[in-house]
Amino acid sequence: MISKEQAKQLLTTYGKALQALHDNIPHTNRSSGSFRPGRADSQIIPNLLQALHCIATGVPYKPTEFVQGLPNIERGSSDPQAAFVELSKQLNGHFLNHYAHTHPKRTQLAFELANFHHEATHHATGILREKETHKACADVLAKIKAFIAKHPNVDGLQKMNAIMAKNTSSPAMLAEIIALANDKKSDSAFTKAFHETFRKRDPAVEAFYQDIAKLDIKKTRSLHDYAALSENPPGLNRANTTRY
DSSP states (O other), rough: OHHHHHHHHHHHHHHHHHHHHTTTEHHHHHEEOOOEEEEEEEHHHHHHHHHHHHHTTOOOOSSSOOOOOOHHHHTTOOOOOHHHHHHHOOOHHHHHHHHHSTTTHHHOOOOOHHHHOOOHHHHHHHHHHHHHHHHHHHHHHHHHHHHHHHHHTTTHHHHHHHHTTTTOOOHHHHHHHHHHHHSSSSSSSHHHHHHHHHSOOHHHHHHHHHHHHHHHOOOOOHHHHHOOOOOOOOOOOSSOOOOO
16 A cells, blocks of 8 residues: 555655646647547546545545546545556556647656656555455455354354454454464374364364464465365364363
């Protein structure tokens, strides 16, 4: 995600250049004078600046005006990070060159905008990667929750349930659950036998702890792979016996 400080820096460094480019974009249809900008080009920069301002101030995003041709924003998303990703994609080389080449200071403007495009692309890539991680973690948490529902009397699993009830992000929840699984899993054949023999741990629960402990929230692909597994381990005997 772009931090408040990063958004402020982008506005400070490139705000004037972006506004200069915007001022160079025709806002009317030359033949009729009606407000019909091609590809919503005249709407992109005001909304991009608005998205950065929202990130910098921590307020929800609201488009400054209807954004024609950009369905992700037309749907009324209030997430300024998502709006930034969508809008910054529009400021590609063709867009910048097309509108900057007629500006009196086109060389300097093109240089500044090229730098902005480079930084914006870097930030947008980071946002998309983080969103993918959040989605992968959420999918894994959903699978964990389904497993817990089939094993209601396991103390360790109920602790995981309590973690998922917290008001925090999906990566933070999953990281805490992975740490708990590492604490709960057997580290040797001896401890595995002890848990199964004396603490009556179901083998399915032991296997679950082992699988969760292997996960790494930085490895999105492995999270997707785990969430996509269709195997359903057998449930515990539903006797009213607390297990660990």
